[in-house]
Amino acid sequence: KAGVTQTPRYLIKTRGQQVTLSCSPISGHRSVSWYQQTPGQGLQFLFEYFSETQRNKGNFPGRFSGRQFSNSRSEMNVSTLELGDSALYLCASSSGLAAETKQFFGPGTRLTVL
Amino acid sequence: GENVEQHPSTLSVQEGDSAVIKCTYSDSASNYFPWYKQELGKGPQLIIDIRSNVGEKKDQRIAVTLNKTAKHFSLHITETQPEDSAVYFCAASGNTGFQKLVFGTGTRLLVSP
Numbered sequence: 001k002a003g004v005t006q007t008p009r010y011l012i013k014t015r016g017q018q019v020t021l022s023c024s025p026i027s028g029h030r031s032v033s034w035y036q037q038t039p040g041q042g043l044q045f046l047f048e049y050f051s052e053t054q055r056n057k058g059n060f061p062g063r064f065s066g067r068q069f070s071n072s073r074s075e076m077n078v079s080t081l082e083l084g085d086s087a088l089y090l091c092a093s094s095s096g097l098a099a100e101t102k103q104f105f106g107p108g109t110r111l112t113v114l
Numbered sequence: 115g116e117n118v119e120q121h122p123s124t125l126s127v128q129e130g131d132s133a134v135i136k137c138t139y140s141d142s143a144s145n146y147f148p149w150y151k152q153e154l155g156k157g158p159q160l161i162i163d164i165r166s167n168v169g170e171k172k173d174q175r176i177a178v179t180l181n182k183t184a185k186h187f188s189l190h191i192t193e194t195q196p197e198d199s200a201v202y203f204c205a206a207s208g209n210t211g212f213q214k215l216v217f218g219t220g221t222r223l224l225v226s227p
Contacts, residue, residue: 004157033213043158043203043217056214090157094213102148103213105157 002027004093004106012112018079021109023091025072031055031096032074033103034066037088046089049074050096078111086113116141118206120218128226133191135221137204140185145208147187148215149178152201162189166208194225 005024013019025032033056034046045058049068066076078085088110092103117140127133139147145166150158164171164178164187171178175194180187191198201222205215 031213033215035215042219043205043215045214045216048213050213058214092213092215096213101213102160102163103215104160105150107155107157 004091004104006089006091006106006109008109009107010110010112012114013081014114015081015083017081018077019081019111020075020077021089021091021111023074023076023093023106025074025091025093026104029093029095029104030072031094031101032068032072033092033094034074034076035090035092035105036060037090037108038086043090046076048096055096081113083113085111087111116144116206116216118204118216118218120204120221122221123219124222124224126224126226127194129194129196131194131225133194133198133223133225135189135202135204135223136186137188137206137218138184138186139206139216141206141208142182142185143208144206146206147178147180148205149176149189150203150205152203152220154200158203161202191223194223196225196227199223199225 031050033048048056052068063079068074088108090108094101094103120137148163152158177190204218
């Protein structure tokens with residue numbers, strides 16, 4: 001099976017702009033979770049989508065949003081970018097059928113905010 | 115909410131030695147504990163996981179142990195090789211909602227030839 005794919009791999013934006021990141025999960029997986037990775041805060045959970053519904057949400061401001069399509073592909077959007085949003089954004093794919101299912105990560109999108 | 119602490123932050127070993135990374139978690143309701151390996155420029159790779167009804171799990175050179183009473187779990191790598199060099203993350207999940215992993219701060223493992 002193909003792994004989790006994320007596009008684009010790199011992005012450079014300026015403060016105040018918005019950005020949309022895309023994630024395609026492993027075929028057959030219905031859950032997509034998003035994480036932010038920074039040197040200071042480590043890996044932090046943003047939100048999870050399952051069958052087009054947000055099922056769980058972390059402690060991030062409303063500028064961070066997402067959605068999932070009927071083919072399980074997911075997008076996350078960050079509006080009004082701040083310098084502190086510079087990070088590696090990772091998505092993880094799983095079957096989502098139980099709390100203890102394996103999550104498989106994509107390579108990430110490196111976002112730089114200038 | 116759940117909090118996961120991970121030690122040490124860096125670990126240097128000689129090729130062939132064993133390496134042990136330890137994590138503690140705060141939420142006694144957590145019931146799933148995966149370990150990830152992250153190489154430079156890549157996303158985290160799941161290397162082994164354990165569920166709360168199991169005390170130990172082994173996969174070739176890597177093993178994970180879980181002590182639910184003490185809320186500790188550990189990763190053991192035997193016969194380390196230079197390609198084991200990477201950052202390793204522990205995580206926990208279960209009570210806070212489906213698929214939400216709470217990660218430790220990571221351990222940078224360096225295996226010298």
